[in-house]
Amino acid sequence: MTIPYPRIRPTIVHIGPLSIRWYGVMYVVGYMIGAALARQRVRRGLVHFSEAAVDSLVAYLLVGMLLGARLVYVLVYGRAEYAAHPLDVFAIWHGGLSFHGAVLGMLAACALFARRHHVPFAEVTDTLAACGTPGLFFGRMGNFINAELVGRPTSGPWAMVFPQVDNVPRHPSQLYELGLEGLLLFVILWSFARRNRPMGAVSGLFLLGYGTLRFIGEFAREPDNFLGYLALGLTMGQWLSLPMIVIGLLMMVWAYRRAGKAEPTLLDRYK
Numbered sequence: 352m353t354i355p356y357p358r359i360r361p362t363i364v365h366i367g368p369l370s371i372r373w374y375g376v377m378y379v380v381g382y383m384i385g386a387a388l389a390r391q392r393v394r395r396g397l398v399h400f401s402e403a404a405v406d407s408l409v410a411y412l413l414v415g416m417l418l419g420a421r422l423v424y425v426l427v428y429g430r431a432e433y434a435a436h437p438l439d440v441f442a443i444w445h446g447g448l449s450f451h452g453a454v455l456g457m458l459a460a461c462a463l464f465a466r467r468h469h470v471p472f473a474e475v476t477d478t479l480a481a482c483g484t485p486g487l488f489f490g491r492m493g494n495f496i497n498a499e500l501v502g503r504p505t506s507g508p509w510a511m512v513f514p515q516v517d518n519v520p521r522h523p524s525q526l527y528e529l530g531l532e533g534l535l536l537f538v539i540l541w542s543f544a545r546r547n548r549p550m551g552a553v554s555g556l557f558l559l560g561y562g563t564l565r566f567i568g569e570f571a572r573e574p575d576n577f578l579g580y581l582a583l584g585l586t587m588g589q590w591l592s593l594p595m596i597v598i599g600l601l602m603m604v605w606a607y608r609r610a611g612k613a614e615p616t617l618l619d620r621y622k
Contacts, residue, residue: 353510353520359496377493381486382409388482388541397547398478400470407468411460412479419456420448427452427587450487450565451591457483473550473606480557481544487561488533495525502527502571524572531564549610551602558599562592 363371389405392398400408427449461479465472494500498515502522510520539560544553566589574586581590 353512354523356498356511356513358514361497373496374493377489377496378486381489382413384485385409385482388485389478392478392481392544397544398470398474400468404468408464408475408478411464412457415456415458415460416453417448417456419459420450420453423452423455424449451595454595471550473554477544477548477550477553480553481540484533484537484540488529488537491525491529491533495523495529500525501573503573521573522571524568527571528565528568531568532561536560536564549606551606551609555599555602555606558595558602560599562595562599565589566592566596
């Protein structure tokens with residue numbers, strides 16, 4: 352017994368040589384919701400740049416995300432493939448984005464934004480961490496519609512056959528990650544970030560939470576066939592998540608120790 356795959360067409364509409372795909376629309380929706388949440392943080396006085404600057408931040412993040420996600424995917428996951436067909440590097444509409452690369456690209460974008468707007472880097476990354484998880488939710492939904500990043504084979508009653516891939520019942524791992532990294536992580540982070548926290552604490556919790564949930568979710572996800580399982584039977588996604596867990600934990604410890612040294616709070620700094 353399996354759950355039928357809904358067979359959603361990846362392309363919404365063709366306009367001449369161009370096409371609008373669900374995958375791209377999902378990212379746009381995620382960014383729109385994230386921007387709305389960031390403006391709410393501005394209005395509540397939790398950050399110290401204007402609502403107008405949020406649009407600028409979104410533009411920075413979008414460029415950083417695309418460049419970082421594609422570059423890391425090409426270098427880590429598909430080096431041989433793209434070496435043989437170098438022009439395919441630019442065909443991002445075919446998929447092939449690394450979340451870990453997206454994080455690096457967005458961190459670089461946050462650094463540039465913070466410098467140009469004269470705000471603390473950690474304040475910008477905290478905003479990204481608190482407001483960015485809807486993008487993960489809708490991004491995984493896009494993966495599900497594309498029938499990509501499928502799960503490992505399973506005989507469970509919740510198995511799903513992805514006809515575009517094969518006829519093997521598999522974990523719908525995109526939906527697992529949607530629930531873990533998109534929904535659960537958002538609830539945790541948004542609840543934590545509603546109160547004034549030491550700068551860097553929200554960013555640390557994001558790295559710790561995402562790394563942990565991604566590590567768990569990878570046990571149901573089929574590893575890339577050109578990589579397979581690596582040392583200790585772990586996937587590339589799990590190995591890339593481990594440094595996130597360690598860095599996130601260290602960031603939270605650093606943030607609270609720094610705040611405990613009688614330094615002014617984030618709000619006090621700008622009174």
